[in-house]
Amino acid sequence: MCSVGDAFNIEIQALDAKWYKCGDCKNEFRCVSVKTKLECPSCHSSNVSKQYKE
Ligand SMILES: [Zn+2]
Secondary structure, X not given: OOOOXXXXXXXXXXXXXXXXXXXXXXXXXXXXXXXXXXXXXXXXXXXXXXXXXX
16 A cells, blocks of 8 residues: 555545555555655655556
8 A cells, every 4th residue: 555645545546556566675565656756655765666467
């Protein structure tokens, strides 16, 4: 889960969320395409890459 805010988390359920993977801790998480900087919710690294899976 993306941890960008309480209300935002709820909206993610209905939006077109994509999978991302952290290059540092290998954490995989779902997040919608963001306008702001994308961060790993686990280690807060910005070293994340987009994944394509269901
Ligand atoms: Zn991470």
